[in-house]
Amino acid sequence: MILTGDYHTHTVYSHGKGTIRQNVEAALKKGLKEIAITDHGPGHLVFKTKRESFFKMREEVDSLNQEYKDIRILLGVEANIVDYSGNIDVDQEILDIMDILLVGYHYGTRMKKWIDLYRMYAMNLFSFKKIRQLNSDAIIGAIKKYNVDIITHLGDRMRVDIKKIAEVAKEHGTMLEINASPNHGQLNFRNLNIAKDTGVKFVINSDAHSPERVGEVSRAMEVVKMARLNRKLIYNVEQNCEWKEDWEE
Ligand SMILES: [Zn+2]
Ligand SMILES: [Zn+2]
Numbered sequence: 001m002i003l004t005g006d007y008h009t010h011t012v013y014s015h016g017k018g019t020i021r022q023n024v025e026a027a028l029k030k031g032l033k034e035i036a037i038t039d040h041g042p043g044h045l046v047f048k049t050k051r052e053s054f055f056k057m058r059e060e061v062d063s064l065n066q067e068y069k070d071i072r073i074l075l076g077v078e079a080n081i082v083d084y085s086g087n088i089d090v091d092q093e094i095l096d097i098m099d100i101l102l103v104g105y106h107y108g109t110r111m112k113k114w115i116d117l118y119r120m121y122a123m124n125l126f127s128f129k130k131i132r133q134l135n136s137d138a139i140i141g142a143i144k145k146y147n148v149d150i151i152t153h154l155g156d157r158m159r160v161d162i163k164k165i166a167e168v169a170k171e172h173g174t175m176l177e178i179n180a181s182p183n184h185g186q187l188n189f190r191n192l193n194i195a196k197d198t199g200v201k202f203v204i205n206s207d208a209h210s211p212e213r214v215g216e217v218s219r220a221m222e223v224v225k226m227a228r229l230n231r232k233l234i235y236n237v238e239q240n241c242e243w244k245e246d247w248e249e
Contacts, residue, residue, distance in 0.1 A: 001224075001231055001245060002238035005034030006215050007150060008078065008102060008177065008205035013057060014039035015047045018211035020060050020073075026208075028071050030215035034236075036100050037061060038076040043089025043110050049077070051094065058097045076100035078152055080109040083116050084134050086141020095146070102177075103142045104152035105135065124158060132159040140168045148172070150203055153179040155191050162187075166195040175235055176200055180220035181207035192227040203235045 009023050010016030018026070020037050027035035037057065039049040049057075054077065061075040076098055079088040088103055089110075095101065107124075111117045123131040135158045142148055143165075151169060154176055155162060169176055176195055178187050184207065187195065195202075204224065208214045224234070230248050231237050 005236045007036040009208045022211040026211040026214040036074040036076045041079040041089040043080045074099040078102040136161040153184040162191045166198040166200040170200040175203045178220040180217040
């Protein structure tokens with residue numbers, strides 16, 4: 001399958017190694033038609049983008065779009081969920097200048113209330129049934145409140161109800177990410193199988209933190225193959241191929 005776009009890449013604006021231009025050039029080399037620059041929201045304790053930087057990034061992306069005609073560059077953000085009703089760390093003024101919104105649930109986020117800090121850092125460590133429901137409600141809350149394009153690395157280090165989230169995501173046109181970064185657990189084979197039965201759409205992303213990794217999704221492809229995922233369910237692979245991959249159902 002041929003990847004058409006990579007919608008999750010980081011740059012020096014948060015904790016990536018490359019500049020926006022370097023990520024774009026790497027994407028061009030891989031033959032991608034689209035790339036999204038999606039640094040972290042400002043609410044993370046360590047990996048954060050300064051709020052003012054987003055305006056600068058907007059200008060940079062606009063000017064690079066003028067310069068590079070063979071690729072479309074999108075400005076996005078990987079926003080953090082900051083409470084269990086699904087609020088995120090990006091305000092409306094920033095959302096207004098974004099082309100794409102990714103939402104992730106990350107350890108290390110400054111949760112707004114003490115009770116939520118306890119839930120995130122204590123309850124998640126134990127096998128409490130309750131936290132599975134709280135985590136799921138947080139993600140579902142975000143999907144309902146915002147125009148979320150992609151939920152990143154769902155199920156990474158957090159217990160969640162995949163089926164429930166996938167159903168709501170499908171209803172709202174939100175895609176679930178199959179994340180190729182070695183730093184993340186991801187939609188594993190079992191969860192992918194549960195999610196695909198809901199008809200939700202998936203997107204395969206590198207989550208690159210350096211230009212060399214832009215468009216590098218082999219780790220995600222292993223899961224795609226194992227789950228025999230049909231390409232029609234994947235947003236960013238070439239659809240008009242005459243052949244069918246041998247694993248596709
Ligand atoms: Zn993330
Ligand atoms: Zn990321």
